[in-house]
Amino acid sequence: MTKKSDDPVVRPETSEAKVPGRTTGFLIMTAMIIGVAVFMNSQDQRLNDSSSGVDPANALDGFRADAWYLPDEALLGFVEIPRGSFTMGSNPALDRMAYENERWSQLRLQGEVHLPRYFVARYETTQAQFNAFVRDTGLAQAAVDPARSGNYPVANVTWTEALAYARWLEGQLRASSLTPPRLSDFLNSGATVSLPTEAEWEKAARGTDARIFPWGSRPVAAYANFQSDGPAAVGSSDCSDCAYGLADMAGNVWELTRSPLQDYPYDRKDDLVPSAEDPLFVMRGGSYADPVNNVRTAVRGAADPGVRNDTIGFRLVISNPQRPN
Numbered sequence: 001m002t003k004k005s006d007d008p009v010v011r012p013e014t015s016e017a018k019v020p021g022r023t024t025g026f027l028i029m030t031a032m033i034i035g036v037a038v039f040m041n042s043q044d045q046r047l048n049d050s051s052s053g054v055d056p057a058n059a060l061d062g063f064r065a066d067a068w069y070l071p072d073e074a075l076l077g078f079v080e081i082p083r084g085s086f087t088m089g090s091n092p093a094l095d096r097m098a099y100e101n102e103r104w105s106q107l108r109l110q111g112e113v114h115l116p117r118y119f120v121a122r123y124e125t126t127q128a129q130f131n132a133f134v135r136d137t138g139l140a141q142a143a144v145d146p147a148r149s150g151n152y153p154v155a156n157v158t159w160t161e162a163l164a165y166a167r168w169l170e171g172q173l174r175a176s177s178l179t180p181p182r183l184s185d186f187l188n189s190g191a192t193v194s195l196p197t198e199a200e201w202e203k204a205a206r207g208t209d210a211r212i213f214p215w216g217s218r219p220v221a222a223y224a225n226f227q228s229d230g231p232a233a234v235g236s237s238d239c240s241d242c243a244y245g246l247a248d249m250a251g252n253v254w255e256l257t258r259s260p261l262q263d264y265p266y267d268r269k270d271d272l273v274p275s276a277e278d279p280l281f282v283m284r285g286g287s288y289a290d291p292v293n294n295v296r297t298a299v300r301g302a303a304d305p306g307v308r309n310d311t312i313g314f315r316l317v318i319s320n321p322q323r324p325n
Contacts, residue, residue: 012099012299060128060150062235067178068169069128075180078119078318079204079244085114086203087210088266090298095212097293101300104264110210111265113199118319119186120196120204123234123247124153124255125165125314133165151233153253153313159195159281159305162256162314166193169316186318196317197271198259198282198300204317205250205285206297207243214249215241219292226251226295228288250295253313254283254303261302271321280304287311 063069064076071077089110090098104111127149133139139161157165170193173179179187187193196204205214215223223239225232225248235247242249249255259271260279280302286295289311293299303312 012101012294012301063126063128063151067176068132068172069126071122073122075119075183076178077122078183079122079246080182081115081118081120081200081204081244083115083117084208085112086206086208087111088113088199088202088298089264090212090296094210094217095296095298097212097296098298099300101264102298108265113203113266115199115203116320118191118200118317119183120200120244120246120317121315122245123315124253125162125316126151126234127154129169130154130157130165133168137164137168139164151235153231153234153248155231155253155310155313156308157313158308159256159303162195163258166195166316169193183318186320189320190322191318191320193316193318194321195256195258195314196319197268197321198257198284199266199268200317200319201255201257201284202297204244204246211243212296212298214243214246214297215239219295224248224250224252224295225288226286226290226292231288249285249297251286251290252288253285254287254301254309254311255285256303256312256314257282257284261300268321278304283312 060069062072064072067076087110089104090102091109092098092103093109103109128151131149131154170187173183173193174187206212211217213219213223222237223242224237228251231252234252237248237251239247259282261282262270281304283301283303284299286299286301294301303309
């Protein structure tokens with residue numbers, strides 16, 4: 001089944017890659033990226049010291065008001081994912097909830113993908129973090145939910161706004177003495193702050209042992225916020241068994257990636273050149289409103305880059321897309 005043009009969000013059970021049109025897709029992708037760059041370049045003079053965009057009166061437990069409300073941890077909440085291979089996609093014999101678009105190919109159920117090392121945020125991007133960006137840049141669309149501020153996940157932001165936030169935070173990290181040396185060195189080596197590719201997201205969610213859920217093979221309600229009435233503060237579900245110690249990789253809010261929705265097998269080159277004329281972008285992890293089958297590590301939804309939805313947010317990575325495997 002195909003996506004209707006007036007449906008900006010595709011849930012996993014209805015998702016399907018579009019008919020290829022690589023040249024047009026590349027032009028659209030390029031235009032969107034240039035749009036983000038132009039907007040953020042107009043803000044470059046605003047990049048100054050570590051107080052940029054900070055409101056110290058709004059301190060949050062466990063987060064640093066002097067460091068863009070990132071977590072109060074040695075790497076400001078970023079977790080290193082070592083280089084190496086992982087299993088991507090689903091085997092229906094092991095996961096009976098698997099959807100067809102999680103199958104690797106007609107001949108193979110799953111594939112092995114090798115990734116260089118990268119860093120991923122422990123938590124979904126919060127209201128406080130995104131609103132520091134809004135205050136500093138004057139972005140018109142502030143994604144403030146008065147009932148769920150502070151350390152709740154930000155939602156109702158577009159794919160383009162999420163990328164703009166990532167570029168702003170990269171500028172802050174590059175300019176500030178507060179940035180941990182390991183992150184500074186990685187950025188100086190050619191890495192950038194961005195949305196994860198869907199391969200980066202999936203490896204971070206399931207580890208290297210092909211987990212169906214971030215904690216293992218069976219659903220555990222206490223480990224994730226799903227089938228509920230609303231989002232929870234990031235990290236509210238204590239999941240000591242989750243891969244890499246990451247929080248909310250299942251449920252809470254869907255997480256946008258920078259990968260256009262395309263058929264498997266996954267090829268990282270496709271992240272730069274989408275094969276659809278008006279690409280949708282993959283979202284991962286499910287949300288608080290979703291059933292258990294949509295919060296698995298391999299599930300693939302998608303959203304139009306201009307859509308706003310209170311079940312869709314994002315988390316960031318620091319990675320080098322040009323680095324060879």
